[in-house]
Amino acid sequence: MSISYSHLSVLSEEVIKYLKPRNDQNYVDCTLGGGGHASKILESTKPNGKLLGFDLDPHACQAAKQNLGKYKDRVIILCQSYVHLKKEVEKNNFKNISGILLDLGLSSDHIDKADRGFSFKDHGSLDMRFNPEKQTLTASDIVLSWPEDKITNILREYGEIKQAKSLAKGLVTWRKEFVKQKQKKALLTSVFNSAILRILGIKESSLKKYRIHPATRIFQSLRIAVNSELDNIKKVLPQAIDILEPGGRLAVISFHSLEDRIVKHYFKQAIKACTCPPSAPVCSCQIKVKIKIKTKKAIKPSQAEVARNPRSRSAILRVVEKL
């Protein structure tokens, strides 16, 4: 049976241009999704280049396995988090890595499948786990059981919501009634969305005047908390630089400012040189320049790409090269 996967790869041409895959080179794709970027890399690394691919989501792994079938002798698919990058590269004896791709966040497939619980436009259970087999905490658990101050924190930090405190207070008041009435029935995304609008005092009929739906940032903050997304990015970046061959490149596609800030900050640290005074006989700070930045200005999708795939509109690509 064929596995459907709705995601369209973002900034594909630009990723290939900057990663420069050539015959027989080895690459790592930390976020395979349906294997869109990976297939382009594998096409360019014929006949012997290998690709090690990660995805946390079992459905994405199946889709990638299917879509990369014709390259199967050159691909290793690991259905687990990229935070284990270095360990897995060593375990699989994967060497001479010329490039690494991180295409962050979620895929269209997550948004389009109601039962994954990522979309406020649907009626699935408010779940949001990238890997429901390995992760236990759901977005619904957070909304229905976390203390008000912890909910305030994630709304503020992961959603950058100014009225986080009053929103969390409203949610805690609303959930008391919900739990009483529903007696442990699943919290649906649509029900949660309506509750948010009620707490914010927004009528469905007035939604058109908002540039982004008022629930967007709240859903984003829950998703980031459920999947520890920002911590994972902080963990993987130094590992990626560490395992690259000198001259190898790391390309990162972010989709919002929280992700991009972490990437930018890490790259800024990694281009710092020794800070010891010139008079010091030996370096005591141990700071070494690790990378050079290949994208002085972040790369964004062309108008044509955004017209073709509106979900690409917030993508930001940054690329560095290991020294």
Ligand SMILES: C[S@@+](CC[C@H](N)C(=O)[O-])C[C@H]1O[C@@H](n2cnc3c(N)ncnc32)[C@H](O)[C@@H]1O
């Ligand atoms: C934007 S999609 C990648 C799409 C892919 N580049 C393509 O061309 O089809 C991001 C993918 O990263 C996966 N993901 C998110 N966090 C992850 C993690 N910590 N480890 C591995 N995969 C992760 C998601 O499950 C999702 O499939």
